[in-house]
Amino acid sequence: MRVLLGGMLLIVLLVARLTTIVTIAQNPAAAQVKNPVAARPESLAEGKRLYLRYCASCHGANAEGGSGNDLIPAAPDLTDKEWKHGSTDGEIFAVIKNGVPPELNMVPFADQLKDADIWNVVNYVRSLAK
Ligand code: HEC
Numbered sequence: 622m623r624v625l626l627g628g629m630l631l632i633v634l635l636v637a638r639l640t641t642i643v644t645i646a647q648n649p650a651a652a653q654v655k656n657p658v659a660a661r662p663e664s665l666a667e668g669k670r671l672y673l674r675y676c677a678s679c680h681g682a683n684a685e686g687g688s689g690n691d692l693i694p695a696a697p698d699l700t701d702k703e704w705k706h707g708s709t710d711g712e713i714f715a716v717i718k719n720g721v722p723p724e725l726n727m728v729p730f731a732d733q734l735k736d737a738d739i740w741n742v743v744n745y746v747r748s749l750a751k
Contacts, residue, residue: 646712647704647706648706648712651707651711652707652709652712655710655711656740656743656744657740660744660748664740665741665744667745668741668743668744668745668746668748669745671734671738675733675734679696683700684749685699685700686698699746702750710740713743714736714740714743717730717739717743
């Protein structure tokens with residue numbers, strides 16, 4: 622009986638662990654992409670400038686999410702631990718570059734921002750993590 626219970630507990634733990642991994646990698650291909658831009662002060666400053674220009678209208682000046690617009694869903698908080706579309710640098714990069722299809726309430730920035738700019742924004746957003 623004890624062995625059986627122990628075995629079941631192990632399985633439950635394993636499944637929980639797998640679920641965590643799946644939750645982290647929402648976009649496994651993008652999650653593999655390494656951030657080529659170091660989060661140095663210049664990168665963060667440039668990322669902040671771009672963020673305020675392109676993102677703040679929806680996500681808020683402090684990136685804590687926007688309710689001041691009619692978007693459904695509202696633009697999420699980018700400073701919390703919840704990353705619906707993936708929490709790695711590569712996944713955040715992919716969301717900014719390609720938007721979130723099919724609705725594209727999160728608009729794609731591929732035409733407006735160069736990859737290096739997007740990485741600067743990724744670094745800036747990451748620096749806001751609570
Ligand atoms: C037109 C409004 C709008 C603009 C501008 C905008 N976003 Fe978004 N963003 C959204 C919405 C709405 C979502 C939620 C999309 C969904 O889940 O369907 C979102 C989602 C995201 C996510 C995914 C968050 C998660 O939990 O996984 C990231 C990252 C993000 N935006 C970053 C940015 C950055 C950086 C910029 C500026 C370059 C930006 N957004 C500009 C509306 C916007």
